[in-house]
Amino acid sequence: MATILNKYAWLAETIYEARRITFKEISRKWQENEDLSRGAELPLRTFHKWCDGIFDMFGFMIECDRKNGYTYYIANENEIRRGRNEALDL
Numbered sequence: 905m906a907t908i909l910n911k912y913a914w915l916a917e918t919i920y921e922a923r924r925i926t927f928k929e930i931s932r933k934w935q936e937n938e939d940l941s942r943g944a945e946l947p948l949r950t951f952h953k954w955c956d957g958i959f960d961m962f963g964f965m966i967e968c969d970r971k972n973g974y975t976y977y978i979a980n981e982n983e984i985r986r987g988r989n990e991a992l993d994l
């Protein structure tokens with residue numbers, strides 16, 4: 905059984921790897937990942953709740969670029985990379 909942490913990690917990684925991705929693409933990828941989704945669709949409301957949860961838990965700011973086809977992206981990606989690089993230097 906997938907935990908909320910697994911779902912948050914999957915969503916954050918999916919957006920991070922894509923750089924920019926529509927909700928439709930996220931939803932399709934979610935449904936294809938049957939280990940997590942069990943074949944169910946990802947409701948838009950749930951997606952937005954998860955984005956808030958990801959910010960609260962990990963500090964990743966997922967935002968929507970409405971001028972560029974309503975694509976989602978991680979707005980503070982540079983801070984994430986900087987934090988990762990600092991952690992690797994320890």
